[in-house]
Amino acid sequence: MNRQKAREDKEKEKEARAGKSLVILALALSLVTFAFLATVAAATTIEIGDGLTEPGGTAVVPLMIKDVTNAGSVEVNLTFDETVVTVTATDTSSDFDLPPQNPPTETGPGWVVINAMQFSTGLNGDVKICDVTLQAKGVAGDTSPLELTDVKLQDPTMTDIPVVSLRNGTFRINGAPRPRITSPADGAKISGTVTIEEVDDSGEGDIAYNLFEYYYDENCNGLEDDAGSSWTEIGNDTNGADGWSVNWNTALLNDCCYLIRATMGDKHGRTGAGTIRVVLSNHDPEPNITHPADGTKLTGTETIEETDTGFDNGVDIVYNLFEYYYDENCNGLADDAGSSWTEIGNDTNGADGWSADWNTALLNDCCYLIRATMGDKHGRTGTDEIQVALSNHDPVTSITNPADGSIIGGVVTIVTGADTGFDAGADIAYTRFEHYYDANCNCVQDDGSTLVEIGNDTNGADGWSADWNTAGLTECYMIFAKMTDKHGRTGVSEINVEIDTTPPTVTDEQATPNVIPNDTDDNPLWGETTNLTATVTDVSGVASVRIDLSQIGGSATQAMTNIGGNLWSVETNASAGTAPANYVLVMTVTDTYGNSRTNNINLRVQKNGDVKPYDGDGVVDFMGDAIYLVRHTRNVPGYENIRDNIADVNGDGVVDFMGDAIYLVRHTRNVGGYEILK
Structure with missing residues (x-):
């Protein structure tokens, strides 16, 4: 129904x-x-x-x-x-x-x-x-x-x-056991001691034993077809109270593919088996770069070679990746800003050994790390690193100061430019500066002289330079800048110079006017100052011109000023209290390199109002000077010869009867208000 x-x-x-x-x-x-x-x-x-x-x-x-x-x-x-x-x-x-x-x-x-x-x-x-x-x-x-x-x-x-x-x-x-291996998973990669676990999917609960075995699947095809391989017992669990399992120590087995078989038998003699495939991976490759040696200096194309020295002796290696790293600071660490690992080559066929060719010609000369990463069939890897130095290119530099053929002197800073070669100075270690005495001035090292170090700059952060004190040296010299990189390659720059030991030349030194009155009130008025001038020349340039005015009340190191071309000048007076006399004022001229000489300018100082005789007698009086100035300003014959700047006693720039003659008369007669001659 x-x-x-x-x-x-x-x-x-x-x-x-x-x-x-x-x-x-x-x-x-x-x-x-x-x-x-x-x-x-x-x-x-x-x-x-x-x-x-x-x-x-x-x-x-x-x-x-x-x-x-x-x-x-x-x-x-x-x-x-x-x-x-x-x-x-x-x-x-x-x-x-x-x-x-x-x-x-x-x-x-x-x-x-x-x-x-x-x-x-x-x-x-x-x-x-x-x-x-x-x-x-x-x-x-x-x-x-x-x-x-x-x-x-x-x-x-x-x-x-x-x-x-x-x-x-x-x-x-109730039927035959239906075993299923639950751990490890089929296809799993395992290492060390592994617990193999199995359950009976029949659910009948009448299992009497569980036999666990392994098989070396060398060709990794999951089949029992490997020459020389056979099933090997791992263990037989006869008590499933805590589950059916056995521990398998894989540490001494080759890394490769294996089959695991678990055979489960019940109390009635029925059996069932479960099989999985696993990969043993206990041992990382242990690569060793055999060429080049660690610390080697390399040029051109080099072959990087490596072998596996690990447990498996390289039998399961499938590739070898070779890389380089630009170790700019040469400390052997991969910590350089902007650097990264770059592949040289990846060798996937080790039949003829594991290697890769590295063309270094287009790389900067510097330190490099080489890393070889070796990988086996099971995904385990190992690496080896070495440090090498590339040295393909000499530094290229040129001395930028002083100029070739220049005349120098004193303390000169020798400067060479940065490396303009292939490496652009990235690996320069130091620059050594040297000089050579070129006695015959032919710019050739044929004088029997020796090279003398000027200085060795080991820090180019502020450029490559050295100070050369040329004091005591003369004539022609050759200067060499020898720039050396971290790998011992050197580039040389050379110039020729002449050391300047000649002081400046002085001509036309004079005082205009060459006679002045002493400035009794220290207020220079017309006729009370003189221009001290001289023509100074030097092939290296004039650094300073100074004159000693201390005899007439001025500075002992009074600077003179260049007023155009080679003419140097300074204006001065003779301060109050300067005795009437002929003075020799010493002028010191110095060139750019410290070469100096002295020259003299002559100057005569007379008392203000000391008009008679013409060059004065050192006394200003009524009978000698006041009467003479009166007669001069009244155009009396025989009294024409007079120095106007000495006779202008009232400082108004004009010599006359009312302004100067009367003033000088009153001064010499001790009239009040006429004590100071201006």
């Missing part, structure tokens, strides 16, 4: 069962008076257990209501695979007053309806509906789900109780 008809028949059966017993009906109806007791179970679950048996055997599993409150009646439809199992009994071991019918009457292909009812107070907690007897129909290894459907749960008032979840079961017919 179909499912719908089964449902109808089930309802009729329930009505018939109710009509047979008025007591049962009365009891059921009386439960209405206790409706206040009904509550909803918040976590009610209906479940059926799992069944396991031999072919043709039976298994009894419980059908339960878990965590229920006030259960009055229940009905479930149990479905299964009829080719594997059938229900033969729903025995009376039930917590309900009215247990399920046994054997069940509401059945069909692959299903059975099970129901039960409570006459009195509802049931609470975990409640057994019944034990279900299952009969095996299939063969060993068959499995059927036990699924609960069409579930109806009510309290004694016939109010539905929600079922939160259904837990279905499984029926299995």
